[in-house]
Amino acid sequence: xxxxLSIGLFILIGTNLVVLSGVVFNRMGEVTAHIxxxxxxxxxxxxxxxxxxxxxxxxxxxxRTVMRKDEPYFYNSRExxxxxxxxxxxxxxxxxxxxxxxxxxxxxxxxxxxxxxxYAAELEKAVLQYQTAFASYEAKPSDTTKRNKEDYSxxxxxxxxxxxxxxxxxxxxxxxxxxxxxxxxxxxxIVKGLTKPYYKSENKSYSLLLKHLSVSNIMVxxxxxxxxxxxxxxxxxxxxxxxxxxxxxxxxxxxxxxKRIDN
Amino acid sequence: xxxxxxxxxxxxxxxxxxxxxQKEILELENEGVLVISPEDTSKVQSYxxxxxQRLSATYDxxxxxxxxxxxxxxxxxxxxxxxxxxxxxxxxxxxxWGYLNTSIQVGTLIIAPILLFLLSLYLTQKEKxxxxxxxxxxxxxxxxxxxxxxxGQIFNITMSSNAFIVWAAFSFxxxxxxxxxxLLFFGIVSMSSFIAMKFGSWSGMYWISFGERPENFxxxxxxxxxxxxxxxxxxxxxxxxIYRVMGMIMIFLPxxxxxxxxxxxxxxxxxxxxxxxxxxxxxxxxVSAIWWGIKRHWGEVTNTGNVFFLLFLYTKLFDxxxxxxxxxxxxxxxxxxxxxxxxxxxxxxxxxxxxGFK
Numbered sequence: 001x002x003x004x005l006s007i008g009l010f011i012l013i014g015t016n017l018v019v020l021s022g023v024v025f026n027r028m029g030e031v032t033a034h035i036x037x038x039x040x041x042x043x044x045x046x047x048x049x050x051x052x053x054x055x056x057x058x059x060x061x062x063x064r065t066v067m068r069k070d071e072p073y074f075y076n077s078r079e080x081x082x083x084x085x086x087x088x089x090x091x092x093x094x095x096x097x098x099x100x101x102x103x104x105x106x107x108x109x110x111x112x113x114x115x116x117x118x119y120a121a122e123l124e125k126a127v128l129q130y131q132t133a134f135a136s137y138e139a140k141p142s143d144t145t146k147r148n149k150e151d152y153s154x155x156x157x158x159x160x161x162x163x164x165x166x167x168x169x170x171x172x173x174x175x176x177x178x179x180x181x182x183x184x185x186x187x188x189x190i191v192k193g194l195t196k197p198y199y200k201s202e203n204k205s206y207s208l209l210l211k212h213l214s215v216s217n218i219m220v221x222x223x224x225x226x227x228x229x230x231x232x233x234x235x236x237x238x239x240x241x242x243x244x245x246x247x248x249x250x251x252x253x254x255x256x257x258x259k260r261i262d263n
Numbered sequence: 264x265x266x267x268x269x270x271x272x273x274x275x276x277x278x279x280x281x282x283x284x285q286k287e288i289l290e291l292e293n294e295g296v297l298v299i300s301p302e303d304t305s306k307v308q309s310y311x312x313x314x315x316q317r318l319s320a321t322y323d324x325x326x327x328x329x330x331x332x333x334x335x336x337x338x339x340x341x342x343x344x345x346x347x348x349x350x351x352x353x354x355x356x357x358x359x360w361g362y363l364n365t366s367i368q369v370g371t372l373i374i375a376p377i378l379l380f381l382l383s384l385y386l387t388q389k390e391k392x393x394x395x396x397x398x399x400x401x402x403x404x405x406x407x408x409x410x411x412x413x414x415g416q417i418f419n420i421t422m423s424s425n426a427f428i429v430w431a432a433f434s435f436x437x438x439x440x441x442x443x444x445x446l447l448f449f450g451i452v453s454m455s456s457f458i459a460m461k462f463g464s465w466s467g468m469y470w471i472s473f474g475e476r477p478e479n480f481x482x483x484x485x486x487x488x489x490x491x492x493x494x495x496x497x498x499x500x501x502x503x504x505i506y507r508v509m510g511m512i513m514i515f516l517p518x519x520x521x522x523x524x525x526x527x528x529x530x531x532x533x534x535x536x537x538x539x540x541x542x543x544x545x546x547x548x549x550v551s552a553i554w555w556g557i558k559r560h561w562g563e564v565t566n567t568g569n570v571f572f573l574l575f576l577y578t579k580l581f582d583x584x585x586x587x588x589x590x591x592x593x594x595x596x597x598x599x600x601x602x603x604x605x606x607x608x609x610x611x612x613x614x615x616x617x618x619g620f621k
């Protein structure tokens with residue numbers, strides 16, 4: 001019985017020590033990003049079904065890609081165009097054009113920009129679209145032009161108040177080179193995410209499917225959870241809170257502080 | 264834990280054997296085939312009575328039909344109790360963890376499986392039948408699973424396949440310490456998943472997608488099947504059967520999937536060829552399993568082979584004929600194939616019986 005006891009305690013205590021050392025290593029090392037996000041980038045969890053029994057608060061990270069020109073209404077496409085050479089560079093050396101099912105997913109480093117040039121460009125695009133739609137309506141009022149004007153007005157408002165400002169820039173297999181490439185930019189976040197290549201035979205193009213972040217939820221410690229009392233997940237509201245977050249040397253985040261925004 | 268010379272199921276088999284012997288002796292005496300002197304009868308009865316008492320005291324075996332039925336009820340209650348308690352622990356923590364500060368959360372998560380582990384070992388020593396120790400052991404395992412998964416959430420840690428090998432190690436430890444087959448099942452599932460994940464990763468796949476290629480399970484299935492050949496499980500009731508059946512399920516299920524869905528294979532052949540090859544392997548392997556099970560007197564291997572042989576056969580028949588054949592003919596052919604299988608099994612059984620008489 002002693003043998004079972006000692007092996008069991010070794011497994012239980014040893015595993016927890018390894019896990020907690022990883023946490024210490026992440027937090028004691030170099031801080032790779034330090035950003036204050038808002039509700040636009042951090043959604044509250046669902047509070048229905050089985051989730052309503054969960055008293056913990058896990059904020060899910062909302063990120064997006066730059067909207068493609070050919071799809072003006074498409075918000076948050078999780079796909080980016082890529083060349084075959086870039087795919088090989090990312091390590092997808094077993095790529096098969098004739099079988100998308102067999103393409104294998106890889107965990108890569110993803111770089112994001114928060115509230116920077118990409119967001120400014122997207123906002124400008126939304127302003128221009130609204131102005132064009134407004135001008136069309138003024139020149140030729142009809143149900144169609146009126147609907148377009150209203151749609152673009154709503155889209156502009158969403159872009160100004162609720163849409164995420166965290167934009168995907170690029171993926172890389174190497175953290176250091178990615179960080180070096182983006183060293184001149186501010187508010188850059190590099191984390192790990194799962195990607196899968198894709199071949200479109202109709203236009204013979206390659207895409208990279210951005211499946212999900214390796215850490216897609218951030219836990220709110222009880223010390224910072226007061227801000228979220230009485231709040232529920234909403235899509236239309238202007239941001240109601242901010243969270244100051246650090247990402248450590250293991251690219252894993254933790255919350256430093258939270259604040260309520262009075263609207 | 265110091266193991267008994269034989270397991271509880273061995274002891275129960277001995278008790279059943281004594282009862283059968285007593286009945287048969289009575290029948291032989293009534294039919295006038297055998298007459299045993301009163302002295303010999305009394306000697307045997309006294310020996311059996313002492314042996315039954317000893318077995319009952321040491322192994323908590325059932326010495327009557329009534330107690331056997333009650334034991335079955337207790338086993339079912341123990342299984343449901345353990346599973347329900349394990350699920351309850353998850354929801355209990357979920358309900359309250361949001362109100363606890365990080366150090367209390369971490370402390371609770373680490374201490375709970377340790378305390379339950381100690382309790383299960385203590386109960387294993389105290390109890391003969393080990394019902395409560397098995398419940399404590401399963402709840403301890405579920406607390407350990409909760410421990411690692413919740414630490415991952417609390418500290419926003421990237422998931423890792425290594426958690427499965429640690430869960431497997433703890434499951435195996437508890438299974439052997441408490442002689443618990445359910446925990447052995449969890450251990451086998453965790454370890455096989457871990458090996459399949461590693462094979463998937465080595466072939467360039469992201470570890471969590473290991474299920475996309477059923478061939479990842481071939482190696483763990485062989486390892487699991489071979490364990491009873493390499494390690495003696497005399498003191499552990501039913502462990503060998505679980506290893507063999509789990510090993511077979513893990514090799515036959517992927518073959519069954521690949522024989523109908525060749526796209527999931529690693530092989531770069533045409534889909535028809537892949538499916539054809541796996542159909543052939545499936546039929547050959549299931550027939551071999553039936554033969555081998557009969558030869559080695561492994562009932563579980565024969566039965567598992569039977570089940571998969573029929574599954575391979577029926578999925579193939581469905582594939583060939585379901586679309587174009589009138590349904591009454593389709594089901595008639597299924598019925599005929601079952602009759603054919605019955606005739607074959609009957610012949611094998613008769614051959615075995617005649618060998619037994621020799």
